[in-house]
Amino acid sequence: xxxIKIKWTSRLGKAHAxxxxxxxxxxxxxxxxxxxxxxxxxxxxxxxxxxxxxVVEGEELLSERxxxxxxxxxxxxxxxxxxxxxxxxxxxVSATAKTTKSLVLVQAPEAIFEDE
Ligand code: FES
Numbered sequence: 001x002x003x004i005k006i007k008w009t010s011r012l013g014k015a016h017a018x019x020x021x022x023x024x025x026x027x028x029x030x031x032x033x034x035x036x037x038x039x040x041x042x043x044x045x046x047x048x049x050x051x052x053x054x055v056v057e058g059e060e061l062l063s064e065r066x067x068x069x070x071x072x073x074x075x076x077x078x079x080x081x082x083x084x085x086x087x088x089x090x091x092x093v094s095a096t097a098k099t100t101k102s103l104v105l106v107q108a109p110e111a112i113f114e115d116e
Contacts, residue, residue, distance in 0.1 A: 023092025029085040038111035051085040063089040
């Protein structure tokens with residue numbers, strides 16, 4: 001399995017990085033927590049949007065959006081660059097790459113809800 005370096009920066013500019021195995025079924029949120037990095041989150045099931053991250057680099061390393069994730073991001077009026085850390089997983093890229101790749105994430109801006 002390939003290693004992917006996940007770099008995450010908070011809205012306050014605090015940067016962190018962890019290494020994670022590609023192709024596991026764990027979501028980004030869980031991978032970060034297992035490595036000692038706490039990302040903001042709420043429900044953990046893809047509904048609240050608290051774990052939204054902006055993907056700056058490495059979108060191709062992530063799983064496809066599920067219907068639930070797409071629905072939640074639509075409610076927050078998010079573009080294609082936003083993902084839910086509690087739902088997105090790392091694809092298995094071991095067949096195409098042996099070197100470590102980078103997934104660069106920034107904590108997403110405050111949400112704009114449909115009813116605001
Ligand atoms: S923690 Fe609620 S949507 Fe991810």
